[in-house]
Amino acid sequence: MRRWLPSPLLSVCLLLMWLLLSQSVAPAHWLLGGLLGIVAPLLARPLQPHGHPHVARPFAFGRLLWLSAIEIVRSCFNVGGIILFRRSAQVNSQFVRVPLDLRNPHGLALLSCLINSTPGTVWVEILPDTHELLLHVFDLHDEQWWVDTIKAHYEQPIIELFEPSALADRGEKA
Known part of the structure; x- marks a missing residue:
């Protein structure tokens, strides 16, 4: 079949x-x-060199979409306000390094799509030696906030979707 x-x-x-x-x-x-x-x-x-993705917890996908939608709408308003009401000299564009625990290629592709769909952020690359995500942020004010947001709102639900065994190995509840 x-x-x-x-x-x-x-x-x-x-x-x-x-x-x-x-x-x-x-x-x-x-x-x-x-x-x-x-x-x-x-x-x-x-x-599809890695075959079809196996989604372990499809209900985590709903949570991921909800958190992503909130972040995309929030970023739309923020970037729109910056473009309309601020001078370019006041914008603090920076690169942020986010350490990733996610290893699944399908999960990384989904993470890339979500990050690039969020206005004001661009996935630049994964640094091969440290497996860190290099992320460009249009107007950076708090680097740790970005790291925490990517880890909690994006990476954690994606790990629940594609790598539930990785959560069990770390002793976390999915």
């Missing part, structure tokens, strides 16, 4: 998306959407 449908949920989502975009439930659209749902995941399989 996995040979022809490597990601059944993705296939169903692609079929439904095709039907929504075509605004038709004619048999030809079901056939074309079904074909798209089968062929697209097969063609995308080589692009």
Whole structure:
């Protein structure tokens, strides 16, 4: 089954998306959407060198989305206020180093997407020798606040999602 449908949920989502975009439930659209749902995941399989992600605690995903949404909205207002009402000489752009415990490649990709979606922050790189995230912050006032926020609001729920065994090894409750 996995040979022809490597990601059944993705296939169903692609079929439904095709039907929504075509605004038709004619048999030809079901056939074309079904074909798209089968062929697209097969063609995308080589692009996933680490296989499909295994999400251990899907309810932690809701908490992660909630905390991320709050941070994105808060940052939108902050960056908008800075752009509209401050002079560029008053803006303190800095780089921040955040030590990461997260090692899962899918979790790191999700963390990167969330950080880059937040206005005023950019994921620069992971320093290979120390496994620290180098983060650029548009207007830095408290470096420790950024480290604590990334660790608690982003990294911890992502570890709960992808690496629950890492939490058990450290003796933390997921």
